[in-house]
Amino acid sequence: MLTKYLILGLYFGILLLIGIVSSRKIKNLKDYYVGGKKLGYWVVAFSARATGESAWLLLGLTGMGALMGFSAFWVVVGEMIGVAVAWFVMAKRFKYLSDKYESITIPDYLVSRFKSKSNVLRIIAATCLSVFVVIYVSAQIDATGKAFNSFLDWNYFTGAIAGFLIVMTYIFTGGFVAVAWSDLFQGLLMLLGLVLLPLVVYFGLTGELTAGLAAIDPKLVTVFGDTDPNYLTYCGVLGFMMIGLGFMGSPQIFVRFMSIKDEDEIRKGRWVAMVFTFLTDSAAVLIGIFGRYIFTKAGQTPETVLGNGGEDVLIMMAEYAFPTIIVGLYIAVVLSAIMSTIDSLLVVASSAITRDFYQQIFKPASKEENLTNFSRIVTVLMALFALCIAMGVAVFNEQRTVFWFVIFGWSGIAATFCPLMILSLFWKGYTEKGAMASMIVGFLSVPFFKFIVSSWEFWGPVIGKLDVLMPSFVLSMLAGVIVSLLMPDKELQGELDDFG
Numbered sequence: 001m002l003t004k005y006l007i008l009g010l011y012f013g014i015l016l017l018i019g020i021v022s023s024r025k026i027k028n029l030k031d032y033y034v035g036g037k038k039l040g041y042w043v044v045a046f047s048a049r050a051t052g053e054s055a056w057l058l059l060g061l062t063g064m065g066a067l068m069g070f071s072a073f074w075v076v077v078g079e080m081i082g083v084a085v086a087w088f089v090m091a092k093r094f095k096y097l098s099d100k101y102e103s104i105t106i107p108d109y110l111v112s113r114f115k116s117k118s119n120v121l122r123i124i125a126a127t128c129l130s131v132f133v134v135i136y137v138s139a140q141i142d143a144t145g146k147a148f149n150s151f152l153d154w155n156y157f158t159g160a161i162a163g164f165l166i167v168m169t170y171i172f173t174g175g176f177v178a179v180a181w182s183d184l185f186q187g188l189l190m191l192l193g194l195v196l197l198p199l200v201v202y203f204g205l206t207g208e209l210t211a212g213l214a215a216i217d218p219k220l221v222t223v224f225g226d227t228d229p230n231y232l233t234y235c236g237v238l239g240f241m242m243i244g245l246g247f248m249g250s251p252q253i254f255v256r257f258m259s260i261k262d263e264d265e266i267r268k269g270r271w272v273a274m275v276f277t278f279l280t281d282s283a284a285v286l287i288g289i290f291g292r293y294i295f296t297k298a299g300q301t302p303e304t305v306l307g308n309g310g311e312d313v314l315i316m317m318a319e320y321a322f323p324t325i326i327v328g329l330y331i332a333v334v335l336s337a338i339m340s341t342i343d344s345l346l347v348v349a350s351s352a353i354t355r356d357f358y359q360q361i362f363k364p365a366s367k368e369e370n371l372t373n374f375s376r377i378v379t380v381l382m383a384l385f386a387l388c389i390a391m392g393v394a395v396f397n398e399q400r401t402v403f404w405f406v407i408f409g410w411s412g413i414a415a416t417f418c419p420l421m422i423l424s425l426f427w428k429g430y431t432e433k434g435a436m437a438s439m440i441v442g443f444l445s446v447p448f449f450k451f452i453v454s455s456w457e458f459w460g461p462v463i464g465k466l467d468v469l470m471p472s473f474v475l476s477m478l479a480g481v482i483v484s485l486l487m488p489d490k491e492l493q494g495e496l497d498d499f500g
Contacts, residue, residue, distance in 0.1 A: 065288020
């Protein structure tokens with residue numbers, strides 16, 4: 001146990017050092033929120049991917065591999081498509097426009113893109129962003145408590161508070177620069193840890209993997225996860241793939257495109273992002289599949305292997321394959337996935353409050369130094385709120401899993417902003433009122449499908465398999481298109497013509 005604590009101490013020490021060094025580069029609000037728009041492609045690519053993956057990759061997707069077998073690879077397919085669209089189709093255009101408008105937040109970009117003459121659009125965007133970001137952060141804090149509980153036998157609440165304090169320390173000192181560089185460090189840990197484990201385990205496997213899995217459950221080796229597929233089976237596959245929609249405009253990812261130095265860096269970074277996604281996601285599924293095979297073959301009960309939705313399979317596999325000192329590194333890897341998302345989300349949410357509410361609406365004459373200090377206070381307060389939500393959910397819902405808690409927050413952000421971002425970048429006829437409609441409909445659709453439609457006799461099972469993101473995304477897109485067609489704005493027709 002001492003070895004694990006020493007490794008974690010070194011890991012946290014590096015994060016603190018990054019925060020201290022980064023703090024020297026913070027001169028104004030632009031530095032604090034987008035790193036002065038001077039970051040290179042390695043930092044941005046790893047930061048975007050580490051932020052986009054979160055706890056669900058290390059705990060959730062490995063667990064899905066153990067539960068679902070080969071059909072969990074549909075998540076990998078969906079993620080690859082989503083990341084490819086974001087980097088190859090959207091990033092360069094968004095970088096060009098956000099630089100043209102001198103934007104440092106997503107609401108900044110939207111207000112300039114639609115030539116907004118009031119604060120309504122900014123208020124809607126900042127409010128929607130803040131609400132779902134806090135939910136998403138609370139899911140990550142929940143995962144932190146679970147990780148400390150599983151790996152070090154800490155009390156869940158002690159672990160959640162400890163993770164909260166660690167993240168707060170380096171965000172508070174270094175802002176976005178600290179977040180981006182810590183994401184690079186943590187992303188490298190995630191990549192190394194995820195790829196190494198299945199490779200080591202594979203060469204030590206005995207018996208025929210596919211036959212062994214089929215003996216456990218024939219569904220584990222079928223491409224659709226069912227020996228007798230029906231419409232619900234295909235809904236489940238589609239739901240897995242649609243997770244990738246969230247990469248096509250989520251603010252916590254697209255703010256990275258604002259921060260990159262230039263468009264040439266985007267061309268380089270896209271390949272880093274694609275390789276990272278393929279390797280880490282595929283490795284996560286394989287870890288779950290190998291774990292299901294090895295531990296079932298060793299005689300462990302399904303409850304041991306699949307308890308908590310299979311979320312313990314990663315650390316079980318690490319303890320099976322490596323000595324204690326390496327297991328300590330895997331604890332750091334899991335915490336890296338969690339904290340790289342918490343820090344990014346908090347900076348994005350803080351920018352929405354500080355820049356888009358406080359500065360742009362209430363205190364437009366505020367000095368940059370005062371705003372930077374105010375943003376730090378906002379970051380802490382929002383993190384405390386998220387911590388309270390996480391603990392409340394832990395008290396009232398002990399059966400929750402990291403995968404589905406995280407996916408709810410992810411879906412809320414994605415359904416609210418991704419259709420909006422896609423239409424704003426590629427459709428000249430998209431209007432400010434259409435943008436408002438997209439956000440409001442997307443924002444409301446996620447809880448509507450999750451808590452209301454899920455209880456309906458026919459549609460409930462469909463939504464249970466499909467999940468809430470895809471239908472919410474579609475409704476948000478339709479709302480934006482219909483309102484824009486009904487209420488056109490000729491002033492915006494040529495807004496995208498000068499993009500090269």
